[in-house]
Amino acid sequence: MPFIGAGLHLLVALFFAIHAVRTGQPLYWLVILFMFPLLGSAVYFFAVFLPGSRLERGARRTVAATARALDPGRELREARAALEATPTAQNQMRLANALLEAGQPQEAAEAFEICLKGPFASDAEIKLGAARAWLEAGQAGRAVNHLQAIRADQPGFRNDQLSLLLARALAADKRHEEARAEFEHGLARFGSFEAHAEYAIWALQRGEQALADKLQAEIEKMCRSWNRHTQELNAPVLRRLEAARR
Template sequence: MPILGLGLHLIVAIFFAVHAVRTGRPMYWLLILFSFPLLGSIVYFAAVFLPHSRLERQARQAGHALQKKLDPGRDVREAREAFDLTPTAHNQMRLAAALLDNGQTAEAVAQYEACLQGPFAGDAGVILGAARAQAAHGRPQAAIGLLEQLQAKQAGYRPEEVGLVLGRAYAAAGRQEQAGAQFAMVAERFGSIEARVELALWALAARDEALAQRELKEIGHARRHMTKYTLDLHRELFKRLDAATGAR
């Protein structure tokens, strides 16, 4: 039994080691995982794997959606009060994110641009937030510049999310071939429903019938097996797909 337990710990450590290599994590994680198979795996799961997983992101999105329904301006109000009281870089980043989430894109762009001039200019979260703000404000080319820089320098930071935002920015900028390549890469690597829908929408717009039908078949299969909660979480995404396919 002890040998079986050790083998299981090693399998888990190998799984996380593969994840660390694929997502560009520092190599010291491999030393931690294989020197302390059980403890190292627990630490990696809590510090790296869970915070960047789709499950954690979906739970965060659901919580934000519920809060916005109950009190739409709460995040912005609290963030602005905190920044006015203590104008630190951290509070400015919080305000910028709240403004973007609330659709106040012009002010969000301004706040993120200020963040990019401060001590957190190289922070991956700030760069991604600034890119999302630029894209939402109708400046896809500015978003592309930030995201390409982020992918080149910090490839392991939220690669699925960065890839999707970059793909949408390419599409908005009229760079359709690059948009398709980005969506295809994300869909192949992660296989998430969001990536598949974006790829299907791109294929429909590009009149790539074979690719569109392949993705629509996969999406339809996944959609039929989704829970009500998951369907509701992706409601806006499926609205876009249904509008593009003429579904009722």
């Protein structure tokens, strides 16, 4: 039995090692995972895997959606009040995120840009938020600039999320061949539902029906194994996909 337990620990460590290599994590993680397979796997799960996973993002979205339903303007009011009381970079970032969640992307983008003028000028998380806001505000070129800067400065930062957002921003900026290449890159490397769906939406908008049908077939395979929670989590993207197909 001890041998079975040790083998299981090594399999878990191997899974996380493959994830580390695929997502461009620093090589010291491989040393940690194989020198201390049980403890290393636990640390990697909480430090790297969970923060970038759809599970954690889905939980955040669910909590945020519930809070907005109960009091839609609460977080934005509290963020504004916090910044007025204590004008720190952290409170400025909180306001920027609250504005973005409240559907005010232009003001959110401007708030993120203020954050990037201080000691957090190279912060990848803030640049990612700014990119999301500029894309939603209809200024895709500015989103592309931030995303490409993140990739150049921190190649291992949220690779799957960054790739998908960059592909969408390139498409919105009418740089369609670059967008196609980025969609293909994300699909080959990560193969997520979101990558398939966003690529299919782009293909439908471009009139590439054969490509869209091929992606749709893969999407339908994925959907067959979903539970109710996964369906609810992906409902917004599915609605956009259905609208594109119509």
